Amino acid sequence: HLDRITEVDDHIHAFLHVDTAGALAAAKAVDEGIAGGNAPVSALAGVPLALKDVLTTEGVPTTCGSKTLEGWIPPYDATVTRKLREAGVVILGKTNMDEFAMGSSTENSAYGPTHNPWDHARIPGGSGGGSSASIAAFEAAIAIGTDTGGSIRQPGSVTGTVGVKPTYGGVSRYGLVAFSSSLDQAGPCARTVLDAALLHEVIAGHDPLDSTSIDAPVPPVVAAARQGMTGDLKGVKVGVVKEFGGDGYQLGVERSFQAAVEQLRALGAEVVEVSCPHFVYALPAYYLIAPSEASSNLARFDAMRYGLRVADDGNHSAEEVMSLTREKGFGAEVKRRIMLGTYALSSGYYDAYYGSAQKVRTLITRDFAAAFEKVDVLVSPTTPTTAFKIGERVDDPMAMYLADLCTIPSNLAGNAAMSVPSGLSDEDGLPVGLQIMAPALADDRLYRVGAAYE
Numbered sequence: 254h255l256d257r258i259t260e261v262d263d264h265i266h267a268f269l270h271v272d273t274a275g276a277l278a279a280a281k282a283v284d285e286g287i288a289g290g291n292a293p294v295s296a297l298a299g300v301p302l303a304l305k306d307v308l309t310t311e312g313v314p315t316t317c318g319s320k321t322l323e324g325w326i327p328p329y330d331a332t333v334t335r336k337l338r339e340a341g342v343v344i345l346g347k348t349n350m351d352e353f354a355m356g357s358s359t360e361n362s363a364y365g366p367t368h369n370p371w372d373h374a375r376i377p378g379g380s381g382g383g384s385s386a387s388i389a390a391f392e393a394a395i396a397i398g399t400d401t402g403g404s405i406r407q408p409g410s411v412t413g414t415v416g417v418k419p420t421y422g423g424v425s426r427y428g429l430v431a432f433s434s435s436l437d438q439a440g441p442c443a444r445t446v447l448d449a450a451l452l453h454e455v456i457a458g459h460d461p462l463d464s465t466s467i468d469a470p471v472p473p474v475v476a477a478a479r480q481g482m483t484g485d486l487k488g489v490k491v492g493v494v495k496e497f498g499g500d501g502y503q504l505g506v507e508r509s510f511q512a513a514v515e516q517l518r519a520l521g522a523e524v525v526e527v528s529c530p531h532f533v534y535a536l537p538a539y540y541l542i543a544p545s546e547a548s549s550n551l552a553r554f555d556a557m558r559y560g561l562r563v564a565d566d567g568n569h570s571a572e573e574v575m576s577l578t579r580e581k582g583f584g585a586e587v588k589r590r591i592m593l594g595t596y597a598l599s600s601g602y603y604d605a606y607y608g609s610a611q612k613v614r615t616l617i618t619r620d621f622a623a624a625f626e627k628v629d630v631l632v633s634p635t636t637p638t639t640a641f642k643i644g645e646r647v648d649d650p651m652a653m654y655l656a657d658l659c660t661i662p663s664n665l666a667g668n669a670a671m672s673v674p675s676g677l678s679d680e681d682g683l684p685v686g687l688q689i690m691a692p693a694l695a696d697d698r699l700y701r702v703g704a705a706y707e
């Protein structure tokens with residue numbers, strides 16, 4: 254994999270940092286353990302993985318795709334990082350991402366965009382474009398992403414790979430640099446559903462270091478993937494979300510979705526149409542809630558605690574150092590979110606914006622609850638279009654935000670959701686993804702249906 258990175262990453266730019274020495278040392282430790290007569294510590298021992306640069310790694314740079322954190326070396330591992338190391342997974346390096354995970358194309362990285370391995374002129378999705386591209390380009394076998402509004406699933410969809418957002422609280426957020434704390438969730442990226450399940454099992458589980466971590470057993474995702482691989486979905490009820498489709502959806506995506514629904518039926522699933530009337534309000538609610546939380550979370554980058562500090566020359570006040578550093582360290586999208594969020598939270602507007610968005614969030618959660626009384630999983634396209642061209646949407650934030658139309662409801666409700674490859678669009682020959690959504694703590698359902706379908 255290190256050779257493959259050397260060979261192709263100049264063209265893909267999936268990695269911000271390759272930790273050659275650390276990877277070789279981790280691999281050697283696994284080999285020596287086995288040579289010494291010990292069984293591998295897990296099914297993924299020795300498997301090379303790419304880690305999104307939003308999770309801290311002790312002694313290895315973590316930038317979140319931002320100039321603000323350039324040169325910062327975290328003094329501790331995120332819980333996800335620690336669990337990977339304990340399982341003998343070999344961490345190859347840190348992957349490119351939209352700055353602080355804000356974006357849908359990886360073009361908001363301060364270090365330049367990642368290219369889609371299927372067509373280098375196109376985006377690999379975002380914010381975790383580097384993680385998904387690294388596995389699509391065979392630079393890593395598996396990867397870790399984070400999903401606040403779709404940043405694991407949408408890159409999975411446009412790169413033809415599997416991406417899973419676990420139930421909120423299913424995977425610890427300790428050491429995950431916060432964007433929107435009530436939505437952020439780390440999860441697996443892989444080329445097969447079974448690989449994703451094996452990785453899910455390694456990173457999931459209760460963590461006392463994260464107060465939102467759920468103290469419940471990890472859903473039986475590996476067993477479910479194996480069950481799904483038998484290709485039998487008899488007894489499974491699948492709901493097609495009526496509200497997702499039509500205007501703004503490419504015909505190639507819609508046709509791929511119809512074919513996917515037919516295939517689920519052919520595998521024995523019972524398919525019905527389900528209405529979730531408030532899902533159409535998920536996007537505007539998200540773009541109030543996520544920036545509000547971000548405006549608060551990003552206050553910690555104050556030029557005093559981490560990374561960049563400019564104008565620290567004795568001629569500037571502390572306040573000037575802070576504002577000049579934030580001016581220089583943050584990119585345009587991050588500043589847009591901070592302004593949106595600060596405005597939405599300001600006194601006099603709080604109820605109208607943030608308060609209303611939270612009410613919409615509750616209505617969406619209720620839509621899901623009503624739907625899951627009738628069906629086991631819901632399905633939709635993962636994203637309305639295939640990979641768009643680099644540069645095509647950079648000047649149009651609204652067009653960029655629309656990429657997450659179908660993925661955001663699961664974040665707002667805290668539910669589990671997966672994107673699984675659904676072939677190539679008959680319109681442009683690019684990968685399309687099928688989104689499968691399940692109730693909170695029923696992540697195993699995604700794996701059963703996803704493995705049967707893939």
Ligand code: GLN
Nearest residue numbers: 354355356401402403404
């Ligand atoms: N594209 C969405 C945003 O820009 C989602 C990002 C994410 O899931 N991290 O906020």
